[in-house]
Amino acid sequence: MMIRRLTYFILLIFSVIDMAHAAKITAVLDSVTLLMGHKTTIHLEIVEPTNVEGELCLQPEQLIIPEIEVSEIVALDTIDLGNSLRQVNRDVIIQSFDSGEYIIPAIKYLSGKDTLKSNELAMKVLPVNVSHLETINPIADVEDIESKWYDFLPDFIIDYWVWILLLIVIIIVTIVVIVLLHKKELPNPFKKIVPKLSPYEAAMLGLNNLKEQNLCNNGQEKEYYTSLTDILRIYLQDRFGINAVEMTTTQINRALNENPETKSHKEMIRQILEVADFVKFAKVRPMPEDNVRSFNYALQFVEDTKPAPQVEEVDNNTGNLKI
Numbered sequence: 001m002m003i004r005r006l007t008y009f010i011l012l013i014f015s016v017i018d019m020a021h022a023a024k025i026t027a028v029l030d031s032v033t034l035l036m037g038h039k040t041t042i043h044l045e046i047v048e049p050t051n052v053e054g055e056l057c058l059q060p061e062q063l064i065i066p067e068i069e070v071s072e073i074v075a076l077d078t079i080d081l082g083n084s085l086r087q088v089n090r091d092v093i094i095q096s097f098d099s100g101e102y103i104i105p106a107i108k109y110l111s112g113k114d115t116l117k118s119n120e121l122a123m124k125v126l127p128v129n130v131s132h133l134e135t136i137n138p139i140a141d142v143e144d145i146e147s148k149w150y151d152f153l154p155d156f157i158i159d160y161w162v163w164i165l166l167l168i169v170i171i172i173v174t175i176v177v178i179v180l181l182h183k184k185e186l187p188n189p190f191k192k193i194v195p196k197l198s199p200y201e202a203a204m205l206g207l208n209n210l211k212e213q214n215l216c217n218n219g220q221e222k223e224y225y226t227s228l229t230d231i232l233r234i235y236l237q238d239r240f241g242i243n244a245v246e247m248t249t250t251q252i253n254r255a256l257n258e259n260p261e262t263k264s265h266k267e268m269i270r271q272i273l274e275v276a277d278f279v280k281f282a283k284v285r286p287m288p289e290d291n292v293r294s295f296n297y298a299l300q301f302v303e304d305t306k307p308a309p310q311v312e313e314v315d316n317n318t319g320n321l322k323i
Contacts, residue, residue, distance in 0.1 A: 027118035052112030099127035199238035
């Protein structure tokens with residue numbers, strides 16, 4: 001039994017030794033001569049155990065020697081050889097730009113913890129024949145190209161000049177229309193024509209709206225008298241030409257006394273303005289009857305001073321209407 005175990009152990013050692021010796025890398029050059037600037041291929045056959053990871057110690061654009069560089073590395077295929085071995089085929093494409101005879105050193109391959117080295121290769125790089133070139137012309141000078149004015153414009157203007165021109169035209173037309181409409185030289189077709197109210201109509205509309213708001217019953221006496229006096233001030237300005245909007249109460253009373261049409265009503269306006277001043281500036285809260293009386297005075301003043309209606313008469317001599 002001891003002899004049998006010893007025999008198995010010796011066979012195992014020899015098997016491991018054989019596998020170690022079986023790992024190898026062989027390099028074959030596609031062509032031993034190469035025209036300068038052209039490419040050729042080194043075919044690599046790598047035999048290694050299947051239970052290890054291998055890596056080629058070359059990279060693209062790496063110099064094998066100063067005159068020869070690696071252009072590309074192509075992974076071809078992997079073949080299972082049996083007995084726990086495999087064959088890995090790789091192509092290394094090389095290139096040289098210097099003529100001469102060179103020795104390509106052994107290419108290294110890491111197989112697990114072992115480093116395999118290939119055989120060396122000899123290669124001759126032939127120079128390019130330039131004897132057929134009779135004359136070599138000097139480098140031509142930079143030629144000046146005649147430039148146009150649009151060469152200095154940005155590219156996006158050249159590409160979209162039609163749309164840019166259209167946009168500029170639209171902007172100019174819009175500006176002209178706005179200016180002309182502002183100067184009232186052209187009628188605005190989009191503007192709704194609202195007839196202007198007469199001073200009497202505007203004042204009556206304001207008083208009716210003020211009455212409907214019912215401000216005094218909501219404790220808004222200040223807002224009530226502010227609106228009431230504003231209606232009267234605008235009416236005095238539009239109806240009689242008294243610039244009441246910019247006047248104080250004293251100035252308004254003086255102007256009413258000097259105007260024959262408003263002189264007889266100055267007392268009503270004075271009382272309205274005085275109560276309004278107390279409410280707005282002295283924060284006095286008026287009695288309800290004061291609020292009603294002020295509104296009635298304003299309503300009566302507007303009604304009494306409204307323009308008399310124009311009467312149309314017929315001229316007996318001409319038969320035409322006369323006002």
